[in-house]
Amino acid sequence: EAGVTQFPSHSVIEKGQTVTLRCDPISGHDNLYWYRRVMGKEIKFLLHFVKESKQDESGMPNNRFLAERTGGTYSTLKVQPAELEDSGVYFCASSQWQGLNIQYFGAGTRLSVL
């Protein structure tokens, strides 16, 4: 069974540019989560999809971040325009059901904004 896959693994962009991260969850997992880890800090929740619907986006830092999950399969996270403080590792996770259920994480996308 394929795990959660994320693309790209690493992205280097300049301040003001746009970047789009992609996440493919485990097949059949309705729940998809985005997290990020900024340098030296803990992994923080960004948002949660149930199928194609945003269940909770309380962790999104500001309106420069836009997440979508059209069709309820893969998800994209767009940062536009990127700022220096957006640098970090962005993780995607998926789980089969909500509640006390295991979240499986992808390897992450390391974003460097110069």
Place this chain on the structure above:
Amino acid sequence: GENVEQHPSTLSVQEGDSAVIKCTYSDSASNYFPWYKQELGKGPQLIIDIRSNVGEKKDQRIAVTLNKTAKHFSLHITETQPEDSAVYFCAVPLGGGSNYKLTFGKGTLLTVNP
């Protein structure tokens, strides 16, 4: 919101010794406590979890203990091996009944010296 404190931030042990990592949390409603291991270049992988109806759970060389009264839970690794070297994160669900989004500790870098 939930506050999770993880200690120590770094831990170095000799191969064969035991390692213990401790986390404390603030939300007494939390009832699910996973531990994740992150190796270099990979995403966090669940290694063990515990539900609030038990005080201890063991899986080979790994165990987790939970003290709900004191609001802390610990990861115990016995007979450590070099391949146990990684960053370990504890996590708890954020916000009481919202069991689907995790708040992570800052992580513990474990180094097992051969």
